[in-house]
Amino acid sequence: MNSQYPSHLLDEAVGQFAKLPGIGRKTALRLVLHLLRQEKSDVDAFANAISAVRNDIKYCHICHNISDTDTCDICADEKRNRAQVCVVENVRDVMAIESTRQYNGLYHVLGGVISPMDGIGPDDLNIDSLEDKVASGKASEVILALSTTMEGDTTNFYIYKRIARYGVPITTIARGVAVGDELEYADEVTLGRSLVNRIPFDQTLRVNAY
Amino acid sequence: MNSQYPSHLLDEAVGQFAKLPGIGRKTALRLVLHLLRQEKSDVDAFANAISAVRNDIKYCHICHNISDTDTCDICADEKRNRAQVCVVENVRDVMAIESTRQYNGLYHVLGGVISPMDGIGPDDLNIDSLEDKVASGKASEVILALSTTMEGDTTNFYIYKRIARYGVPITTIARGVAVGDELEYADEVTLGRSLVNRIPFDQTLRVNAY
Numbered sequence: 001m002n003s004q005y006p007s008h009l010l011d012e013a014v015g016q017f018a019k020l021p022g023i024g025r026k027t028a029l030r031l032v033l034h035l036l037r038q039e040k041s042d043v044d045a046f047a048n049a050i051s052a053v054r055n056d057i058k059y060c061h062i063c064h065n066i067s068d069t070d071t072c073d074i075c076a077d078e079k080r081n082r083a084q085v086c087v088v089e090n091v092r093d094v095m096a097i098e099s100t101r102q103y104n105g106l107y108h109v110l111g112g113v114i115s116p117m118d119g120i121g122p123d124d125l126n127i128d129s130l131e132d133k134v135a136s137g138k139a140s141e142v143i144l145a146l147s148t149t150m151e152g153d154t155t156n157f158y159i160y161k162r163i164a165r166y167g168v169p170i171t172t173i174a175r176g177v178a179v180g181d182e183l184e185y186a187d188e189v190t191l192g193r194s195l196v197n198r199i200p201f202d203q204t205l206r207v208n209a210y
Numbered sequence: 211m212n213s214q215y216p217s218h219l220l221d222e223a224v225g226q227f228a229k230l231p232g233i234g235r236k237t238a239l240r241l242v243l244h245l246l247r248q249e250k251s252d253v254d255a256f257a258n259a260i261s262a263v264r265n266d267i268k269y270c271h272i273c274h275n276i277s278d279t280d281t282c283d284i285c286a287d288e289k290r291n292r293a294q295v296c297v298v299e300n301v302r303d304v305m306a307i308e309s310t311r312q313y314n315g316l317y318h319v320l321g322g323v324i325s326p327m328d329g330i331g332p333d334d335l336n337i338d339s340l341e342d343k344v345a346s347g348k349a350s351e352v353i354l355a356l357s358t359t360m361e362g363d364t365t366n367f368y369i370y371k372r373i374a375r376y377g378v379p380i381t382t383i384a385r386g387v388a389v390g391d392e393l394e395y396a397d398e399v400t401l402g403r404s405l406v407n408r409i410p411f412d413q414t415l416r417v418n419a420y
Contacts, residue, residue, distance in 0.1 A: 007276045049219075068218055
């Protein structure tokens with residue numbers, strides 16, 4: 001299939017783009033042809049940004065989130081509750097939770113979830129440092145906020161087994177019918193969980209979500 | 211919105227990806243996070259391929275198609291009919307026509323179509339060199355194979371006006387109901403054109419398309 005391209009430079013660039021998730025060879029070719037129409041300086045800036053983000057990016061030494069500094073802005077913020085630790089998969093989840101403005105603790109970014117299919121085991125994730133954090137006795141609550149997938153549930157359970165013995169309260173975010181969703185369209189597992197884990201009504205009055 | 215990212219390197223890389231057509235900031239972030247999980251050498255190879263394709267790619271001096279050499283493989287092929295010139299928009303159209311194995315002439319790649327909305331005028335396209343080719347008297351037929359869009363039709367007409375006076379036969383690819391399509395689902399313009407431009411039935415027997 002590669003020999004269909006009239007240039008090995010084109011072939012190489014298309015091949016590299018096609019390695020990205022969700023991008024096939026047709027889309028890759030479209031993207032490369034787009035770049036060929038841009039100024040050389042703009043394309044170099046694109047290439048440099050890609051190299052720089054991989055080579056020079058830092059991770060916060062406390063929460064492992066992406067950061068420009070050794071300690072990220074969240075971990076450095078004295079106003080936040082340093083005893084609460086919310087365990088998430090990656091920076092996107094940190095951004096999603098931050099955007100709710102409902103959480104004032106710190107994070108712990110695992111860098112993924114346990115996924116034998118993808119060759120990702122516990123040793124590939126930031127779990128040792130989470131255990132250290134809990135073992136040091138500084139955490140008053142660990143909130144597990146991973147995706148409700150098989151991998152997320154497996155990781156939740158693995159972390160639970162590792163840190164439960166330190167006696168720190170471990171919670172997980174509520175699963176239920178999404179705000180704004182109609183009951184009849186909720187899947188039965190979600191609806192079932194939202195019934196089993198129902199909460200006192202007056203508790204909902206305290207949330208100032210909007 | 212930029213300040214949502216916890217790192218300016220991340221922000222820059224996401225911003226660069228989001229400039230690509232069809233890629234929004236959410237997808238861009240997903241792609242950058244994917245790259246952060248790859249080996250540094252692989253990401254550098256990706257960045258280098260992008261720089262290289264823009265900086266080092268050559269265009270055939272005869273047909274303007276992307277090439278690794280001054281003369282592309284098609285133009286250098288002595289077995290091809292050098293008097294036939296098929297005018298196409300870009301390398302993707304060359305590849306599409308080549309894959310039919312129904313054409314044995316040369317190409318002329320315009321590098322785009324006239325599109326005032328995008329600021330692309332005739333001077334931005336390889337039209338002067340097409341006129342030179344026709345004026346030199348070496349072409350026996352010019353085949354216009356641009357997209358059936360307003361921009362494609364405009365460009366067809368502009369080229370026609372530029373080269374008609376040289377008396378070379380100018381043809382355009384047939385428009386009609388696609389092979390394998392049912393009549394009732396064809397749009398009326400296409401069906402109408404296929405009726406107006408009907409051809410002798412025995413002519414279809416000569417085509418060994420599959």
